[in-house]
């Protein structure tokens with residue numbers, strides 16, 4: 001079992017130390033995802049790896065998240081088990097103005113305070129990785145369609161079989 005990640009991290013210091021953190025993040029703590037996650041879903045946490053480094057004059061963090069999310073299908077409200085595998089290369093910037101100077105290979109991580117709130121970072125990464133309106137691809141509709149067809153079939157077959165039995169009896 002992996003450790004839980006720290007709640008906050010000091011990225012400037014950690015970049016100098018080339019620190020690496022790996023652990024699980026509990027999904028119920030990610031409040032911004034509350035509307036799209038199924039409360040009683042099967043998936044309760046994701047694994048995350050944060051790798052800090054100095055690259056040139058930049059403090060950077062590589063973020064990897066793997067696992068599954070129990071998303072709420074926006075059509076039928078049932079569960080979708082959605083696989084997550086994200087990988088981002090973020091450069092830490094302290095002011096929005098710095099973003100335009102970043103090389104294209106980095107995405108900006110705007111940090112207004114000294115500490116990085118780990119859950120906020122994970123929330124952001126997950127929100128980017130999942131669809132805006134998660135839904136089953138045809139499956140939920142056809143699932144209910146099949147159920148409906150099956151029960152109709154049973155109901156409508158019964159009178160005929162009774163009739164067939166009757167005919168047999170009369171015929172004899």
Ligand SMILES: [Zn+2]
Nearest residue numbers: 073076136140
């Ligand atoms: Zn569905």
